Amino acid sequence: MSTETPAQRASVLVVDPDDATSSLISLAAEALGASPSAVRTLADASAQLDARAFSLVVAELELPDGDGASLIDLARQRGLQPSFVMLSSAPTLRASLALMRAGAVDCWVKPLESAWVAERLKAVLAHSAAEQDRARLQLALLQASACQDILRAALDRRPLAEIAERSASWAMKLLACEGATFTYRTAEAEIEYLAALGGAATMKGRKLAVSDSSTGEALARRTPVVFDPTQAPPASRARAERDGVRSGLIVPLIVRDLPSGTIGVTSSRPQWFSQDHVNLLQALASFIGEALELIVPPRS
Numbered sequence: 001m002s003t004e005t006p007a008q009r010a011s012v013l014v015v016d017p018d019d020a021t022s023s024l025i026s027l028a029a030e031a032l033g034a035s036p037s038a039v040r041t042l043a044d045a046s047a048q049l050d051a052r053a054f055s056l057v058v059a060e061l062e063l064p065d066g067d068g069a070s071l072i073d074l075a076r077q078r079g080l081q082p083s084f085v086m087l088s089s090a091p092t093l094r095a096s097l098a099l100m101r102a103g104a105v106d107c108w109v110k111p112l113e114s115a116w117v118a119e120r121l122k123a124v125l126a127h128s129a130a131e132q133d134r135a136r137l138q139l140a141l142l143q144a145s146a147c148q149d150i151l152r153a154a155l156d157r158r159p160l161a162e163i164a165e166r167s168a169s170w171a172m173k174l175l176a177c178e179g180a181t182f183t184y185r186t187a188e189a190e191i192e193y194l195a196a197l198g199g200a201a202t203m204k205g206r207k208l209a210v211s212d213s214s215t216g217e218a219l220a221r222r223t224p225v226v227f228d229p230t231q232a233p234p235a236s237r238a239r240a241e242r243d244g245v246r247s248g249l250i251v252p253l254i255v256r257d258l259p260s261g262t263i264g265v266t267s268s269r270p271q272w273f274s275q276d277h278v279n280l281l282q283a284l285a286s287f288i289g290e291a292l293e294l295i296v297p298p299r300s
Contacts, residue, residue: 009055009129010029010032010034010035010055010056010125010128010129011034011035011036011037011052011053011054011055011056012025012026012029012034012035012036012037012054012055012056012057012058012121012125013036013037013038013039013045013048013049013054013056013057013058013059013082014026014029014036014037014038014039014058014059015038015039015040015041015042015044015045015057015058015059015060015063015068015071016038016040016058016059016060016063016087017040017041017060017063017064018060021060021087021110021111021112022038022040023038024112024114024117025058025112025117025121026038027114028114028117028118028121029121031118032118032121032122032125034055034056034121034125037052037054040063040064041063041064041065042063042064042065042066042067042068042070042071043065045057045059045063045068045071046071046074049071049074049075049078049080049082050078053080053082054080054082055082055083055125055128055129055132056082056083056084056085056124056125056128057071057075057082057083057084057085058084058085058086058087058108059071059084059085059086059087060086060087060088061086061087061088061091062088068086068087069086069099069102069104071084072084072102072103072104073102076103077269077270077271077272078271078272078274079272079273079274079276079277080274081132081135082128083105083124083127083128083131084103084104084105085104085105085106085107085108085124086099086104086106086107086108087107087108087110087112088107088108088109088110089109089110089111090109091107091109105124105127105128106120106124108120139174139280142173142174143174143280143283143284145170146170146173146174146284146287147284147287149166149170150163150166150167150170150287150288150291151287151291153166153291154291154292154294154295155294157294157295158295160184160194160292160295160296161194161195163288163291163292163295164182164184164194164195165182165194165195165197167182167195167263167284167288168180168181168182168195168196168197168263169197170284171263171264171265171281171284172197172198172265174280174281174284175249175265175273175277175280175281177198177265177266177267177272178198178199178266178267178268179196179197179198179199179200179201179243179245179265179266179267180195180196180197180198180200180263180264180265180266181193181195181196181197181200181203181262181263181264181265181266182194182195182196182261182262182263182264183215183261183262183264184253184260184261185210185219185260185261186207188210189209189210189211190207190208190209190210191207191208191210191215191216191219191261191262192205192206192207193205193206193207193208194261198266199243199244199245199266199267199268200243200245200264200266202239202242202243203239203243213232213236214227214232214236214248214250215250215262215264217250218250218251218252218259218262219252219259219261219262220259221252222252222254222259223252224249224250224251224252224278224281224282225249225250225251226247226248226249226273226278227247227248227249227250228247228270228271229241229245229246229247229248240266243266244268245266245267245268246267246268246269246270246272247266247267247269247270247271247272247273248264248265248266248267248273249264249265249266249273249277249278249281250262250263250264251263251264251278251281251282251284251285252285253285253288253289253292254285254286254289255289255292255293255296256293256298256299258299260289260292260296260299263281263284263285263288265277265281
């Protein structure tokens with residue numbers, strides 16, 4: 001059994017232009033066995049959030065280039081779930097409560113004392129680890145429910161269109177996004193949208209050429225495609241603008257070792273899909289592909 005503490009599994013991002021405060025928090029994190037990184041600005045913090053996963057972000061409210069609290073929304077928009085502690089020299093009770101409602105787990109008032117920081121940091125990291133464990137368990141239970149539902153439909157020989165609807169619905173729930181699609185090849189160079197939910201609903205029933213699309217790219221490469229609609233081919237870009245899609249993820253469905261369709265999700269938030277999202281949808285797509293072998297005849 002591992003004796004590793006929550007802090008020893010943690011990475012902490014400290015965002016503060018004050019060297020003394022930044023050093024105090026970083027040293028406290030190191031003493032607990034965590035891995036700290038320190039930056040001084042909002043821009044540098046944003047770049048760090050893109051570069052690696054953090055368990056905790058400790059950020060000053062008043063940064064040289066903006067509001068430190070905006071990092072909470074920025075992280076959530078990118079599908080990141082670190083805990084947040086905000087720093088301030090003179091926060092009001094109303095401001096502190098607003099920060100907690102926005103997603104901060106604590107608000108620390110400067111000047112800080114090293115022993116107090118060590119105690120609070122240990123508690124926050126333990127809380128963060130517990131929340132992450134709970135989220136992982138909930139996700140595992142949701143994945144199990146999705147697989148059970150899809151497999152039951154396949155064993156009952158339900159129509160492909162019904163399995164497509166169920167699969168798209170589960171993809172939306174698992175990835176917490178606003179739209180989902182399920183496509184299947186109707187010919188070598190054509191796909192049909194058997195299911196399209198939420199923000200992608202207008203695509204249902206459409207048949208499109210495989211070429212010159214992100215769906216076609218996923219099928220041709222047999223790998224996931226994370227797409228930015230602003231960089232998509234003109235037709236795809238126009239559809240995305242019409243439907244309010246700002247980012248998307250498409251994963252091929254491999255049935256009997258053949259790329260036979262796709263499962264996709266969309267979001268109104270730019271750059272929403274992370275590698276964790278990719279891994280999650282790939283796992284679902286792999287299971288769907290195996291389930292489809294029970295009901296779809298071999299392609300000639």
